[in-house]
Amino acid sequence: MRYLTFALTKGRLAVQTMELLERLGISCEEMKDKHTRKLIFTNEQYGLRFFLAKGPDVPTYVEYGAADIGIVGKDTIMEENRNIYEVLDLGFGRCRMCVCGPEANRHYLQHNQLIRVATKYPRIARDYFYEKKNQTVELIKLNGSIELAPIVGLSEVIVDIVETGSTLRENGLTVLEEICPLSARVVVNPVSMKMDNARITQLIQAMRANLPDVRS
Numbered sequence: 593m594r595y596l597t598f599a600l601t602k603g604r605l606a607v608q609t610m611e612l613l614e615r616l617g618i619s620c621e622e623m624k625d626k627h628t629r630k631l632i633f634t635n636e637q638y639g640l641r642f643f644l645a646k647g648p649d650v651p652t653y654v655e656y657g658a659a660d661i662g663i664v665g666k667d668t669i670m671e672e673n674r675n676i677y678e679v680l681d682l683g684f685g686r687c688r689m690c691v692c693g694p695e696a697n698r699h700y701l702q703h704n705q706l707i708r709v710a711t712k713y714p715r716i717a718r719d720y721f722y723e724k725k726n727q728t729v730e731l732i733k734l735n736g737s738i739e740l741a742p743i744v745g746l747s748e749v750i751v752d753i754v755e756t757g758s759t760l761r762e763n764g765l766t767v768l769e770e771i772c773p774l775s776a777r778v779v780v781n782p783v784s785m786k787m788d789n790a791r792i793t794q795l796i797q798a799m800r801a802n803l804p805d806v807r808s
């Protein structure tokens with residue numbers, strides 16, 4: 593039997609992803625070791641392999657079949673736009689994709705003006721402004737600390753993730769429009785889904801039965 597390979601997202605989603613796997617009886621002790629330089633972890637008992645990757649790389653590994661299954665944020669799935677199946681909402685890593693800026697810039701969104709939009713998510717921003725709002729904008733790609741852009745005058749607004757809202761509050765910014773809710777999702781390679789349907793379906797069902805209670 594061939595190994596089924598999982599690509600997991602490093603960073604914020606990693607702890608809850610490993611907690612979920614452990615509820616399925618899959619030990620993640622080795623993977624949790626912050627000092628390890630090992631990249632791939634094998635579970636002989638279940639015939640599974642795991643590796644951690646940067647979020648935007650997870651859909652790439654899954655599309656090419658280098659991983660059969662991935663766990664990744666909905667934002668990354670939308671932005672990468674890969675040929676993969678999204679099969680399960682895991683309910684954790686909840687946040688929102690929003691248009692944000694100073695309250696004083698709200699009017700730029702109401703009068704269809706040509707504005708500058710800074711973001712780490714140019715595809716999501718383009719789809720939102722061009723397809724949904726019919727507003728032509730200049731997109732400026734940044735790689736982090738997006739909230740800086742409207743403060744220093746690089747852009748009128750930003751498109752970014754809002755979780756608690758603290759970053760916005762501490763910088764005198766606010767949510768101007770909500771684009772969509774986000775959370776961690778399970779994605780599957782379309783060929784793997786056909787070839788290993790029984791095993792993959794069983795794993796998805798086991799994950800669904802062991803989701804964290806995120807209502808509280």
Ligand SMILES: Nc1ncnc2c1ncn2[C@@H]1O[C@H](COP(=O)(O)OP(=O)(O)OP(=O)(O)O)[C@@H](O)[C@H]1O
Pocket residue numbers: 601602603604605647664665666667668685686687736753754755756774775776
């Ligand atoms: N406050 C948040 N900020 C960013 N992402 C969040 C937040 N809350 C939940 N998430 C989810 O967690 C995923 C991974 O977040 P993480 O911070 O590890 O990635 P990142 O910020 O894109 O990475 P990096 O810090 O390497 O640039 C995101 O894609 C998103 O789906």
Ligand SMILES: O=P(O)(O)OC[C@H]1O[C@H](OP(=O)(O)OP(=O)(O)O)[C@H](O)[C@@H]1O
Pocket residue numbers: 735736737738739752753754755756757758759760
């Ligand atoms: O609503 P909050 O709870 O404040 O969370 C939202 C912030 O967290 C993320 O940034 P991150 O910490 O990943 O840093 P980055 O901007 O450098 O990507 C996101 O881009 C926001 O800046």
